[in-house]
Amino acid sequence: MFPEYRDPVERKGEIDNMKVGTFPGGLNLGSIESDTSSFHEVPSSGTVIIPLKQNSGKACAPTVKKKAEVKVGSIIGESTGNDEASVHATVSGVVTNIIKKYPDMKGGTVPAIEIESDSKNELDETIFEGTDIELIQKAGVVDLDIDAVPLHGKIALAKEKSVNTLIVNCVDVESQFSSRAVLLSERASEIAAGIDIISKILGVASVHIGVIDKASSAISSIKSACSSAQVVALKDKHPQSLKELLVKAILGKEIPQGGIPEDIGVTIISAETALFVARAVNDKKPVIERFITVAGGGLSKSKNVLVRIGTPIKDVLDYCGVSVGGAGKVIIGGPMMGIAIHTTDMPVTKETTGIFVQNESEIAEFPSGVCIKCGLCIDICPMKLMPFLISGFSEAGEYAMAEKSDIHGCNECGCCSYVCPVLIPMVHWIKIGKSEIKAQRSSE
């Protein structure tokens, strides 16, 4: 389906003698030929919308009023607890609106702040002060991955559970993206500095950096920049970027079902997170931008871009020269696990792991035939579940049986539906089952 990923620098010799970690099951999707040159900076737009919740957990409280003047990096929403991350202005200008209910990509609504840019892009010179953790909280660093957990909360939890291992996830969220591999080969020293800071805060005994084996230039640059950590090459297989399978492939351990990596003494942060930690602690700078890949939508090569948070997706797509032909699909995240959005007016946030665009003709449909029990989904499931059974129970409303069949063990990677010969949208049913069970629990 996709041509092979080609690394710009062939340094095969260096990774030949490395052990390549992997996990049973999963898919080799191949990858889109990627634009491996440096990140293109998307120009800031006229008006940005910055949601006050760009993380798992809660929204933070706004600290600005309507008509307030802000500069790049001014704090506009302040975090007081461990469940929320601070939010900063990403352009200089005037707050034109405080929207109470803005649609959240992951469902529900969140408050958001609309800022009209004066296109001067003046920097806020306020200098953050405090301990390293306070700096991270003030800079609004979240773990820039699918879950987007506020980092200071994550650190507090890790300390509480006395974590002794740190895994740095340098595997791109999906095979079609290359932003992490490129970031690693370009800014290895900054990332290494961030890794140092976090491992010191946590006091961990060992640090593992997981990188896809094909990204040989990323491996060699992080190896030379971060000598104390152990760099592990991982087989390019979907869904290697998920926490359960990183732990499995790197440490050979399994996270207990329904648990978190911290339960077995492991904390996982992404490569970008390490970079922003270094910026927050060393340069006292907040998170106002995101390194992402834009792929699909008629682009012959995927494009790596640096986008300010709050920039509407349509501006990013325009910059990349992507057109959504007809009734297309715009996906935040990759084609396997991303969330399809209903309008390109939605802004880029800290939760945007990448953008994947499909034209009308490329959209896959799942009309759901009758299961023929071929067993392909069991073969492919990296979590060793029986997807057809769980989804069948869930479709029939038998949620107790679905729970018995480990519905909560599913990490929603999409492999089962990808291989299904009768096109059953299994993840769809499993998601419905999970939310129904949650609703039942909360009403009890």
Added chain:
Amino acid sequence: MKTPELVVSAIPHVHGGNSVQKMMINFMIALLPAVGMSVYFFGPGALVVIAISVGSTVAWEAIIQKVMGRPVVISNLTGAASGLVFAMMLPPTAPWWMICLGTFIIILLGKEVYGGIGNNPFNGVLIAWVVLQMSFRGEMAGWIYVAAELLTESTPLEVLKFEGLSSLIDYSYYTTSDLFIGRTTGFIGEVSAIALLIGGVFLIIRRVISWHIPVGFIAGVVFLSGIFWLVNPDECADPIFHLLAGGVFLAAFFVATDMPSSPTTPIGMLTYGFLCGVVTMVIRQWGAWDDGAFYSVFLICMLTPLLDKFKPKAYGR
């Protein structure tokens, strides 16, 4: 707001392009070597049986689905594949009316009464085959005398059952290479072990079937026939003979692997295959029939819901 219309749906947003139709095409391609060998040994008569079987199965499927008011889905080729594998289990002289009766049973009793492909708890092909075997014993043994130098008209397993191992060895009716290539009498598709093996390996490589059921089946046959052979080598044939003679390879690769009626989990499939192999040998050794390869699958099918309880150990459990 003027924005392009966007489609929103659950993940995943891409699909690998696999379909039942593709799996069935691969399944039928895998049977082509066996079809070729049968036409070579049994002449065009075999081809006529295959044509009638495939054609009538597809026709019955269309008619019955129409009558039952369901969408006609002959294009997924499950009917054609069933018809082809059913023809493999018929003698080369099978009369046309018997074939049409059999294919009618495949579609009606094997599939459509349960709600179509996927919902059937039994393998329709086997139901039809057992009905014919019970009802038309003479027609189901209409062997064609293959090669002039063969000294018997009986199948290898009939010789073993009714004349004993000593006559099999003394008259050397069949050599091992005869059995391997298929210069024997028997059902159209079961005679050539090498052709079935090639097809079976093709199916596993294309992941139409997984290796568990065939390997379990063969292990079961070798296990029990090995015990018999070690205990009583004067009267019991060796495991190689039991593997090559009769329908073991056809049953292991093409019949027992029928998806809706076989288990789905790795351990379930291995156990299922192994039990099929063991029951095959029990029937061959003590049963009234000379070959038990198809009967054993027919019986063990009933254990499928039970064998599906052997779940793989989930991650983090």
